Amino acid sequence: MNAVVATQTGLASLEGDKLSSLERLADGLGPAELYWIAAWSAARADQLQRGTVPAAPAKAIGDRLTILYGSQTGQAKRIATQLSARAEAAGLAVRLVRADSYPQRDLAKETHLVVVISTQGDAEPPDDARGLVEFILGKRAPRLPGLRYAVLGLGDSSYPEFCAIGRQLDARFAELGGSRLAPLGEADVDVDAVATPWTERAFEQARQALGTTQPAPRVTTLQPVPSRVTHQRDRPFAAAVLDNQSIVARDAGRDVRHLELSLEGSGLRYEPGDAVGVWPQNPAALVDQWLGLLKLDGEQVVYHDGKEWPLRRWLTHERELTRLSRPLIAAVADASGDQELAGVLRPDQSSRLTALLADLQPIDLWRRHPAAWSADELVAALRPQTPRLYSIASSQKAVGDEVHLTVAVIDYLAHGQRHWGAASSFLGASTDEHRLPVFIEENERFRLPKDDSRDVIMIGPGTGVAPFRAFVQERRETAARGRHWLFFGNRHFSSDFLYQIEWQAALRDGSLDRLELAFSRDGEAKVYVQQRIREQARDLYAWLQEGAHLYVCGDANHMAKDVHAALIEVAVSQGGQSHEQAREWLSGLLQQGRYARDVY
Structure with a gap:
């Protein structure tokens, strides 16, 4: 039997749910991770054939480790998947599940739980975790005296509410009676620097708690099969x-x-x-500003974290120069001895911190709070480029x-x-x-409906219109049967109507059915897309009631919140719902995947 036939026969022998589970596990994994799983599977199969590994009986919730993830950009999923694969290789019974697929009733039965979750913008959960986070933080959450848990929060310290969702869940599980398997982990944009040691600790604690002392199996390295996709985040x-x-x-x-x-x-x-x-790469003019301000030599060699490069290389390629963060504020306050600046980081000064992070780039802070900095100290203080x-x-x-x-x-x-x-x-x-x-x-939460007869509503002001250009192209190429409605806004019709000719052509050829425009600076009163949503409330609600999918892309801090509020008003005015019912209705659309957001 040749390799192709063997592969086809093996897949055909899997039951539908097992094949679906295998596909979900492999979804989003890179070549290195897939090669590792292939090697582990081969070793496991060999052990089973020799009778050295008995088939594991089905285990109750209390005998397994549940790994939940909530992910907006894929980082939380990646880390959770890696932890799951390692735990399974060590003999643990593991359930890996995305937050919006997790049955909330199971929470009261869990005994060992790991949560990997990101925080978006100003203390918002990722869209796939909104429902579960609201449940856990709300009054319906059960007491959890038998739960041992660990939470890894992912965030960006250039936002004032760094890892807020991870912190809230960690504190809430303790409030409900749970005990920690591992302390709360908080990972900045350089995710793996924190996530790698944290997952190692959480894995060891889970293995001991579940009574499994079996070490991770040694597997024979297999020759990798050539992969069509060889380029990833760390190998662009x-x-x-x-x-x-x-x-x-x-x-x-x-x-x-x-x-x-x-x-x-x-x-x-x-x-x-x-x-x-x-x-x-950071602009050369910005790098020159830094070197001039601190009177440093760009050719000076700096050794840091096992790497040795000239300072100019560090500042151009390796260090974040345009986003201010809490650790940077702390470092500058310490170097300059400025107690007032240090006070901005106090919990009761969150409004001042928010204003500072929104207004300044790192170099502005250095200008305002001068101190002597060596090249080595500068490289150590700045965050890695991401x-x-x-x-x-x-x-x-x-x-x-x-x-x-x-x-x-x-x-x-x-x-x-x-x-x-x-x-x-x-x-x-x-x-x-x-x-x-x-x-x-990949962004599996922001996908066109599989049923091409479904209508699509797209709300994308400014550069948020980008994915909807892709949506309209795709639906034209596939001759989709559903209707398409775009809401677009910008400052001026005459100067920044992005892709104007393409949208007009799409209206003519039928690949776009409706186009609502909002140009905020063309009249005496500013008009934004949320006003057009309210004006079109009747038809918009009718489309959604008939099964349309709704997409929003763009600014998270203002536009997305204003659009969400306008959608609640639509449900209230057109559906006769209360504000609470309207919020639950929108939450239901999120859970169903019919309301998707790509916000930043």
């Missing part, structure tokens, strides 16, 4: 720039670029709703081995100095001579 693809053009008028007041990148030869595939991760995610603005069915992005270039004057965005400036300045380090970040 060097994508050639095919096109980079401004899509706003010269007097628009800001630059928005449409980029087309080549994925030829990469093996990378994507779906509408996914994102492109870009590893940026990739930026951009919603994909194309359908691969329409553009082939390309990927398109919509990028607002951050470049402004403040506090008497010029400021830049790291990734947007990097992308905005790219030419056809450049190759950009990119990877695909």
Whole structure:
């Protein structure tokens, strides 16, 4: 029997639910993780054939480890999946489940629980965990005296409420009577620096608590099967720039670029709703500002964390220079001896901290609070550079081995100095001579409906319209039967109506049925998309009642909240619901996957 036949026969012998479970486990894993699982499976099969590993009996909830994850960008899922695979390899009975698929009634029966969850924007849970978080924090949550738990929070310390959801859940489980398997973990954007040792500790505690002393099995390394996809977050693809053009008028007041990148030869595939991760370089002018301000030599070699590079390389490629964070504020306050600055980090000063984080870049803080800094101290104080995610603005069915992005270039004057965005400036300045380090970040929560007869409502002001360009292209290519309704807003009709010609063509050819526009600076009163939502309340509610899917993309701190509030008003005015019923109705749409948000 050849390998192909053997593989097909093996898959055919799996029951439907087992095959579905296998597919869910493999979803989102990279080649290295899949190779590891393949090696472990081969060793396990050999042990079973030799009779050295008896088939495990079904275990009750109390005899297993449940790993829950809530993930907006995929990081929490990645960490939870890795922990699950390791625990299973050590002989533990494990259930890995996304938060919105978790039966809430099971919580009272759990005895060993690990939660990996991110915090979005201003103390918001990821969309796939909203319902469960509300349940756990609410009055219906059961007492949990028999629960041993561990919580790993993922966040970004450039936001004032760093890892707020992880903290709330950790405290709430204790309040309900649970005891910790491991202390609360709080991971910043350099996720693995905290997540790796934390998961190691949580794994060991869970193994001891469940009475399993069996070590992780030794497996024979198998020769990897060539994979179509070899490029990931830590091994990006060097994508050639095919096109980079401004899509706003010269007097628009800001630059928005449409980029087309080549994925030829990469093996990378994507779906509408996914994102492109870009590893940026900080602008040379910004690096020069730092070197001049601190009177440091860019050629001075700095050794840090096992790496040795000139300071200019550290500041250009390896360190975050444009996002302020709590640890940076603490470091500058300590170096300068400024007690007033240190006081901003007190819990009762959250409003001052929020204002500071929103207003300043790191270099502004250094200017305001001068101190002597060595090159080594600077590199140690700054956070590692991290990739930026951009919603994909194309359908691969329409553009082939390309990927398109919509990028607002951050470049402004403040506090008497010029400021830049790291990734947007990097992308905005790219030419056809450049190759950009990119990877695909899947977003399984932001997908078009599988039933192409379903209607689609898209709300995307500004660059938030990017994924909806991909949606319309995809539905045109697949000849989808459902209707399409786009809400778009920006400042001026004449200068920043992004993709205007394409939307007009889509209206003519029928791939877009309705288009609502809101240009906030064209009249005496500012008009935003949420006002258009209220104006179209009757039809919008009718579409949703008939099964339409609703999508929102863009700013998380203001637009997304205002749109959510407007949708509640729609349910109240058109559905005769109370505000509480309307909130539950929207929560139900989120749980069903009919209300999806890609907000940042």
